[in-house]
Amino acid sequence: MDKKEVYIGIDVGSVSVNLAIIDGRGNLLKKRYIRTNGAPINAVRKALSENRAELAGEYDVAGAATTGSGRHLIGYLIGADEIKNEITAHAVGAMHYFDDVSTVIEIGGQDSKIIIIENKIVVDFAMNTICAAGTGSFLDQQAQRLGIDISEFGSYALESVMPTKIAGRCGVFAESDMIHKQQIGYPKHDIIAGLCFALVNNYLNNVGRGKKIDDKIVFQGGVAANRGIVKAFGETLSRQIFVAEHYDVMGAIGAALISLKSREKGRYSKSKFKGPECFDGDITSDAFECAGCSNRCEIISVKKEGTRLFNIGGRCGKYDYKG
Amino acid sequence: MNITAARMGNLHVILTALFGKIGINYIAPPPVTARTYEIGFKLSPEQVCLPFKICIGSFVEAIEKGADTIVMAGGNGPCRFGLYGMLQEKILNDAGYRFKMMVLDQDTVLKSLRELAAVAGLGLLQILPAFRFAWKILKLSEANEKLAHYYRAHCSDKAAVDRIESGIESLLLKTSTHRQADKLSRDLKNYYRTELKTDVDAREIIKIGILGEIYMMLDPEANMNINRRLGYLNVWVDKTVYLSAWLLKLTSLDYFSKNSYVNQKKTAGNYITSDIGGKGVQTIASAINYAKERFDGLIHLTPFSCMPELVATTILPKVCADKGIECLYLTYDGHTSEAALVTRLEAFVDMLRMRR
Numbered sequence: 001m002d003k004k005e006v007y008i009g010i011d012v013g014s015v016s017v018n019l020a021i022i023d024g025r026g027n028l029l030k031k032r033y034i035r036t037n038g039a040p041i042n043a044v045r046k047a048l049s050e051n052r053a054e055l056a057g058e059y060d061v062a063g064a065a066t067t068g069s070g071r072h073l074i075g076y077l078i079g080a081d082e083i084k085n086e087i088t089a090h091a092v093g094a095m096h097y098f099d100d101v102s103t104v105i106e107i108g109g110q111d112s113k114i115i116i117i118e119n120k121i122v123v124d125f126a127m128n129t130i131c132a133a134g135t136g137s138f139l140d141q142q143a144q145r146l147g148i149d150i151s152e153f154g155s156y157a158l159e160s161v162m163p164t165k166i167a168g169r170c171g172v173f174a175e176s177d178m179i180h181k182q183q184i185g186y187p188k189h190d191i192i193a194g195l196c197f198a199l200v201n202n203y204l205n206n207v208g209r210g211k212k213i214d215d216k217i218v219f220q221g222g223v224a225a226n227r228g229i230v231k232a233f234g235e236t237l238s239r240q241i242f243v244a245e246h247y248d249v250m251g252a253i254g255a256a257l258i259s260l261k262s263r264e265k266g267r268y269s270k271s272k273f274k275g276p277e278c279f280d281g282d283i284t285s286d287a288f289e290c291a292g293c294s295n296r297c298e299i300i301s302v303k304k305e306g307t308r309l310f311n312i313g314g315r316c317g318k319y320d321y322k323g
Numbered sequence: 324m325n326i327t328a329a330r331m332g333n334l335h336v337i338l339t340a341l342f343g344k345i346g347i348n349y350i351a352p353p354p355v356t357a358r359t360y361e362i363g364f365k366l367s368p369e370q371v372c373l374p375f376k377i378c379i380g381s382f383v384e385a386i387e388k389g390a391d392t393i394v395m396a397g398g399n400g401p402c403r404f405g406l407y408g409m410l411q412e413k414i415l416n417d418a419g420y421r422f423k424m425m426v427l428d429q430d431t432v433l434k435s436l437r438e439l440a441a442v443a444g445l446g447l448l449q450i451l452p453a454f455r456f457a458w459k460i461l462k463l464s465e466a467n468e469k470l471a472h473y474y475r476a477h478c479s480d481k482a483a484v485d486r487i488e489s490g491i492e493s494l495l496l497k498t499s500t501h502r503q504a505d506k507l508s509r510d511l512k513n514y515y516r517t518e519l520k521t522d523v524d525a526r527e528i529i530k531i532g533i534l535g536e537i538y539m540m541l542d543p544e545a546n547m548n549i550n551r552r553l554g555y556l557n558v559w560v561d562k563t564v565y566l567s568a569w570l571l572k573l574t575s576l577d578y579f580s581k582n583s584y585v586n587q588k589k590t591a592g593n594y595i596t597s598d599i600g601g602k603g604v605q606t607i608a609s610a611i612n613y614a615k616e617r618f619d620g621l622i623h624l625t626p627f628s629c630m631p632e633l634v635a636t637t638i639l640p641k642v643c644a645d646k647g648i649e650c651l652y653l654t655y656d657g658h659t660s661e662a663a664l665v666t667r668l669e670a671f672v673d674m675l676r677m678r679r
Binding site for chain 2: 069084085086087088121122123124125127210293294295296297315316
């Protein structure tokens with residue numbers, strides 16, 4: 001039996017690790033969304049080992065790429081052929097599914113971004129700088145405080161006919177406003193819907209400030225699951241918001257596509273991907289303080305079965321990925 | 324007398340040469356590290372800009388090494404920076420540090436120089452040759468940096484470029500005669516040329532101009548090594564301001580150069596008519612010039628709460644839209660997370676490559 005040529009993309013985010021496996025034509029074969037829970041290595045190990053049978057059997061891995069804030073660590077561990085920033089990865093993913101996309105709204109666990117595309121080229125982008133209000137972690141926290149499951153957050157919001165006004169300038173203000181409204185008796189769904197509008201305004205004022213937001217608008221990232229936020233974006237912008245089918249793994253799909261394209265361009269021919277086997281055995285990491293200067297940087301040393309694979313961290317680059 | 328001055332890029336290399344020639348003991352402050360930040364943030368007013376805080380930390384570290392006299396530039400002109408020396412003296416005195424502060428400004432510069440010369444038992448005219456020598460070292464140090472920028476973009480062995488650059492830097496620190504300096508000046512290019520191959524595909528190379536506040540531009544520790552990080556991405560970096568140009572400007576000796584303040588004001592005239600202090604006008608003028616020279620993009624550096632650059636930040640988008648050039652805006656306030664910076668730089672460079 002002929003093996004199927006596949007490309008793997010892994011988006012190592014702060015809140016989730018996403019895996020996408022695509023074929024040589026860019027069709028999605030497998031996807032997986034796993035909570036990071038503070039341990040990216042374990043999450044990636046889990047995501048890969050679930051597909052171990054295919055990876056060892058019918059799939060022939062022709063390329064692999066990582067993206068997200070943990071892209072360097074995981075990239076070196078699995079032998080990625082491309083290590084790409086998440087802005088480029090998300091743009092590539094969005095353009096793959098929506099030919100005519102011009103605005104990508106991406107809201108993930110810790111950061112949010114806006115990407116402006118013209119003629120299939122990224123022409124402008126911005127990321128949240130000072131405020132993480134409206135990102136997944138903040139919503140998680142608020143859902144917990146209200147005692148509802150985050151997956152029900154959206155449907156609660158949709159029930160509201162009169163969303164209450166909540167200050168969206170900053171997460172702390174939003175939270176104290178919510179508590180105030182709850183104490184004077186507002187129904188839960190109006191508060192939740194109000195929060196959705198507040199966070200959308202926060203996003204548009206901070207991340208989207210000065211950006212040309214035009215049709216077609218594609219919304220992706222974990223928060224796109226929240227129908228309350230989608231509705232608030234639509235009403236605030238008075239435009240249709242398209243949520244990508246695989247909104248939760250678009251970064252990973254983008255990364256996989258990047259490895260596919262870069263192989264087509266001849267930047268590499270044989271993948272360095274080490275397979276799920278690279279996670280066999282005990283992978284540990286410990287930190288030590290470099291005494292080279294008074295920065296006293298913390299250096300992380302990644303070890304497998306007690307032998308050091310590589311070091312990472314530090315400001316000057318002295319230890320980066322050296323054995 | 325044990326003299327010191329704030330840490331700012333390669334300033335210590337030049338001052339080592341200058342004071343070495345005059346015959347005054349110079350104490351170079353250690354490189355800016357997390358500890359410098361910590362001291363600076365503890366002693367400085369919260370709303371003041373990052374360069375002020377770094378200077379405070381750097382002064383304390385120099386005093387710990389034995390410095391008893393601090394030289395600081397000042398005077399009217401740039402921005403609130405003109406008053407930093409006096410304020411820093413007060414803050415450090417209150418914190419219990421004893422030293423003599425020499426603020427060099429338009430009114431006091433001759434008096435201070437005479438004083439310095441007297442320490443070495445010399446007259447004012449007798450220390451002039453030391454300035455000539457220091458100037459030579461400064462130009463060499465900048466030529467070294469510019470070569471490193473070029474080779475870091477054009478050569479795939481980035482580590483070798485870093486090694487050569489810092490090797491020459493330490494040679495400069497040991498250079499004490501004109502003969503040594505002239506020899507180094509002749510050999511400078513060869514250090515790079517013989518060891519490095521320019522093997523990066525020319526189509527891969529992106530040209531970026533860096534503009535904004537001067538301290539952030541000059542000090543690699545303060546700007547988190549942005550020049551190096553860009554070089555690793557095959558970006559050929561040009562900075563608008565080097566120390567030599569800044570010194571010429573400070574002393575108005577650049578009156579006839581094409582980058583003189585008068586000419587820059589003329590260039591920026593369509594966008595900004597009043598002098599807003601700091602590097603505000605220069606920032607706008609250099610953005611226009613870079614666009615004219617067909618650079619691929621710009622990166623603008625601002626220390627948080629810097630008024631002139633904040634004004635420039637509101638004008639730059641219009642300049643960029645008119646001239647068809649992209650700009651990435653970075654604000655620094657002593658945070659140390661590199662991941663956020665690297666992601667933005669990589670995405671910006673990717674974008675510029677796609678746009679080509």
